[in-house]
Amino acid sequence: MKEIKSDIGPIIQVKDLVKKFGSFVAVDHLTFEVNKGEIFGFLGANGAGKTTAIRMLCGLLEPTSGALQVAGFDGYHEREAIKRNIGYMSQKFSLYEDLTVYENFRLYAGIYGIPRKERIRKTDELLLKLKLEESRDKLVGGLPLGWKQKLAFSLALFHNPAVVFLDEPSGGVDPLTRRTFWDLIYEVAHQGVTIFVTTHYMDEAEYCNRVAIMSEGKIVALDTPAALKSYYKTDSMDGVFLKIARNKE
Amino acid sequence: MRTILYLLQKEFIQVFRNKSMLPIIFIMPLVQMLVLVFAATMELKKVDITVVDFDLSETSTRLTAKFEASSFFHLTRAQLSPTETDQLLLKGKANLVVTFPHGFEQDLKRNDQASLQVMVDAINGSAAELSNAYLQTVIASYNQKIRAQMLGVPKFTPPEQVNVIPAYWYNPELNFKFYMAPGVLVILVTIIGLFLSSLNLVREKEMGTIEQLNVTPIKKYHFIIGKMMPFLIIALLDLTFGLLVAKVVFGLPFRGNILTLYVFTSLYLFLIMSIGLFVSAISETQQQVLFVSFFFLIVFIIMSGLFTPVESMPVWAQRMDLINPIYYLIRIIRNVVLKGSGLLDMTSELLRLCGYGLLMFSLAVWRYRKTV
Numbered sequence A: 001m002k003e004i005k006s007d008i009g010p011i012i013q014v015k016d017l018v019k020k021f022g023s024f025v026a027v028d029h030l031t032f033e034v035n036k037g038e039i040f041g042f043l044g045a046n047g048a049g050k051t052t053a054i055r056m057l058c059g060l061l062e063p064t065s066g067a068l069q070v071a072g073f074d075g076y077h078e079r080e081a082i083k084r085n086i087g088y089m090s091q092k093f094s095l096y097e098d099l100t101v102y103e104n105f106r107l108y109a110g111i112y113g114i115p116r117k118e119r120i121r122k123t124d125e126l127l128l129k130l131k132l133e134e135s136r137d138k139l140v141g142g143l144p145l146g147w148k149q150k151l152a153f154s155l156a157l158f159h160n161p162a163v164v165f166l167d168e169p170s171g172g173v174d175p176l177t178r179r180t181f182w183d184l185i186y187e188v189a190h191q192g193v194t195i196f197v198t199t200h201y202m203d204e205a206e207y208c209n210r211v212a213i214m215s216e217g218k219i220v221a222l223d224t225p226a227a228l229k230s231y232y233k234t235d236s237m238d239g240v241f242l243k244i245a246r247n248k249e
Numbered sequence B: 001m002r003t004i005l006y007l008l009q010k011e012f013i014q015v016f017r018n019k020s021m022l023p024i025i026f027i028m029p030l031v032q033m034l035v036l037v038f039a040a041t042m043e044l045k046k047v048d049i050t051v052v053d054f055d056l057s058e059t060s061t062r063l064t065a066k067f068e069a070s071s072f073f074h075l076t077r078a079q080l081s082p083t084e085t086d087q088l089l090l091k092g093k094a095n096l097v098v099t100f101p102h103g104f105e106q107d108l109k110r111n112d113q114a115s116l117q118v119m120v121d122a123i124n125g126s127a128a129e130l131s132n133a134y135l136q137t138v139i140a141s142y143n144q145k146i147r148a149q150m151l152g153v154p155k156f157t158p159p160e161q162v163n164v165i166p167a168y169w170y171n172p173e174l175n176f177k178f179y180m181a182p183g184v185l186v187i188l189v190t191i192i193g194l195f196l197s198s199l200n201l202v203r204e205k206e207m208g209t210i211e212q213l214n215v216t217p218i219k220k221y222h223f224i225i226g227k228m229m230p231f232l233i234i235a236l237l238d239l240t241f242g243l244l245v246a247k248v249v250f251g252l253p254f255r256g257n258i259l260t261l262y263v264f265t266s267l268y269l270f271l272i273m274s275i276g277l278f279v280s281a282i283s284e285t286q287q288q289v290l291f292v293s294f295f296f297l298i299v300f301i302i303m304s305g306l307f308t309p310v311e312s313m314p315v316w317a318q319r320m321d322l323i324n325p326i327y328y329l330i331r332i333i334r335n336v337v338l339k340g341s342g343l344l345d346m347t348s349e350l351l352r353l354c355g356y357g358l359l360m361f362s363l364a365v366w367r368y369r370k371t372v
Helices: A050-057 A079-084 A101-111 A116-129 A145-157 A175-190 A202-206 A225-231 A237-248 B002-017 B021-039 B058-069 B082-090 B104-111 B125-151 B176-207 B209-214 B220-250 B258-282 B286-302 B315-323 B325-339 B343-367
Strands: A012-021 A024-034 A039-043 A065-070 A086-089 A163-167 A194-199 A210-215 A218-223 B047-053 B073-078 B096-100 B117-120
Touching: A012 A050, A024 A050, A024 A218, A039 A050, A039 A175, A039 A202, A050 A065, A050 A163, A050 A194, A079 A086, A086 A145, A101 A116, A101 A145, A101 B002, A145 A163, A145 A175, A175 A194, A175 A202, A194 A202, A202 A237, A210 A225, A210 A237, A218 A225, A218 A237, A225 A237, B002 B021, B002 B220, B021 B176, B021 B220, B047 B058, B047 B082, B047 B125, B058 B073, B058 B096, B058 B104, B058 B125, B082 B096, B096 B125, B117 B125, B176 B209, B176 B220, B176 B258, B176 B286, B176 B325, B220 B258, B220 B343, B258 B286, B258 B325, B258 B343, B286 B325, B325 B343
Parallel strands: A039 A194, A039 A210, A086 A163, A163 A194, B047 B073, B047 B096
Antiparallel strands: A012 A024, A012 A065, A210 A218, B096 B117
């Protein structure tokens, strides 16, 4: 399973990546790199092109032009190999609501070819950790949104991917639930998994190692939250974002 | 290969967890067999005939009695003016109006011939032709009889006649239900197979669950097969159920090998589901799938020979049936059930179904995109 090409520097390499829908340029010459084990944030208002970018990185969308490598595989010709090495959590909850928690785990483990024994061990372990043991045989559709998100996150990690892509993972839940969700993300990042996350919550940006701020398909700023804050002479990411927005006008 | 098993497991769980599924599976075949087979009959019965007799002679009364004696006609006598008879046809109260003019019998005796008027409501052309033909037969046989009476014993032996004794093979009693039932079974498996599988796929698009699958290294043909198999099995189950209903309710004979029937039906389902899944691969919503599938379904059914003989269609339309899956299965299933044809008797159909099925399956797999 773990067939990531060795001696790669950055785990994600993007150069001049463009995606056009007709004449509309959704993603406009993105260039960046993400290092192994990093929590990399993609920040921007709705419609800034975050989801389009993440979909290209996951192999769900073919780029119009530019170079793209994830886990050492090419984004044009090796999309299926990329898929073997990444986890993805979509913006819209997309597990099967008419299957139970356990049945969802079983299905995806089966698709990734995880052996039965390992699947059973890991499912039990994860459910215990997420405090979802009692919901094991409940239909996913009946769970609260916060639980569903944790579930989707664990499932994205089930096959030990090198990179996990999270597209607005904590949308629509209260700040406390969001906080516990980020605890999970930190834990995984500590184990060496690279996290690529998009968000429009500025407080979430503080949790990232590095953030890229997107506007109208372009990256307008890219650095650590601390560096960005000192550069724009403000004490919060909110301030950074506002200043960038103002500069544009 | 193991992936397919996991996918099948998932599909089956979902199908049987869906509460509307069991009624669809068991009530649909019952309704189709019990209603359609009885209702969709071409047999002409109880044609409404009105006799207007201005002659009121022995001859006209006798001939009227002949009409009445036939189970084919439902007869009414009336004394109506010509405008009133027009109204009768116009309002659809009679399919046929026979008028004996005044002096009908006299003419017959004096001039050796007499005319009567027959008016037929010909909106349904074939029914009109058939009832008129039936009426003519009754009149012709009456003619022979009165001629014999009037001329007495023939003075010379009548010329040789060719005597036809028909032998109706495969369906000796000309039971229309035996002809319709296999056809209705085809419609049944088509609807189950085509709609359930294609709607299921596009529903995953609508729900967004397909995105999570598309980001896995799942093979496209695994996914498509996973969408087919459960409904193939359900459709075959329904075929069995429908056949049993046909056997019990109207004693449909089954002359062929049941295995032959299942082989052909499976190949057919593989084909029709591939077409359906191809449609859902290019669609985004259930509405689009339904619209396109309905269009093809109706064209396919009407051209299939279910209701009207394919042989009487124009040649270009018959050629079009080469790509009509329903046409193939209706012919095959009638042959298997009523004639007892085997696989070897229909090798050309077998090969065509296989080839066509593989082609459509490849198209569906090719057109299904793991990208958005």
